[in-house]
Amino acid sequence: MDMLDSQRIELPCPHCGHKISKTLAQLKTHHQGITCRCGVVFNVDKAQLLRDIDKVEQAAAELKRTLGRLR
Helix, strand or coil: CCCCCCEEEEECCCCCCCCCEEEEHHHCCCCCCEECCCEEEEEECHHHHHHHHHHHHHHHHHHHHHHCCCC
């Protein structure tokens, strides 16, 4: 599951909307809440994140296999 670890996503603060940029690797290993500059601490559903990353990586691997057969 390391293919996407360096990809960044922006998480909006549920209170003020400020976007906090994190890599997927940071989110996967982060054990505390994410603190916004407004002081609000919020959490990411890590289990759902991992499931979603796995689905994207499986789809990317399938696409790579399909493209390889077309050559």
